[in-house]
Amino acid sequence: MAALDAGRPVAATADDLNLSPRQLHRRSLAAFGYGPKTLARILRMRRALTLARAGVPFAETATRTGYADQAHLSRDIRDLAGLPLTALLAG
Template identity: 75%
Template sequence: MYAERASRLPGAVLWTRTIEAATAARVHPVLPDGCMDLLWNEGRLLVAGPDTRAYVPGTAPAQWAGLRFAPGTAPTYLGVPAHELRDRRVDLTDLWPAATVRRLTAGVAESPHPATALEELALRRATGTPPPDPLLRHLVAALDTGRPVAATADELGLGARQLHRRSLTAFGYGPKTLARVLRLQRALALARTGVPFAQTAARSGYADQAHLARDVREFAGMPLGELLGRGG
């Protein structure tokens, strides 16, 4: 079972996931979304880096809690460039001093609501760090409307190399990959409401349904119909 709610940290989302033995075979893959997560599982604090392909959670019964940072913001709070964590799940002790992580781990373990404890941890961290670059927020907003990368770079006053470098640090990959990830998420949101796949492709900015199908296979590793649990 999965549930989420908005966090008090701007743009972030708190979520919980329970994997039970009876439903383990139906665990859905986690798809690229431009985000990074702070995770709690089995007494451990972890960080999920930005994905470029589907991540399939383990199927053993487990309780998870997480805080999903808004795209491009996690490196500011965590103090590590996103590209160093691309397609990885790492213990927080790999990023922060072990003594600090032990103290934080004990605090989350004592909380009756681990997701809320993660939120408090992130909020405290945010008070001691500069705010995320607002330019990157504008980049995400522009690309999420389907604006071309080159036009967006011009509007932001950035050269192609500078935009790519800043994107690697913030998102873990370049702006073109970010644009594709955001387009995929737009398409999935439409398809999940029952919009036919051909219309989904057109409304999301794909050249055609075949283009959408190729992107879904590349990012998710399966056809769109299988991903959504229905036919095309």
């Protein structure tokens, strides 16, 4: 989880753990209820929300957390949380 939270790619994380990507996927499903790619997206979203709550502008938040741009950040948050970024920050 720490490697994915740091932005490490899933394949590299599996290699570091001496697991195949399929083994990592099965273990991730058992531990978290979803695969490592989804876990990585959720962890990245959490990092972005932390920055946005600290007052970092959305465009800078997107850049600092590895999104292509602010629109990508907004789409990913809406896809994962079901709410727009501003609604998550208000609640």
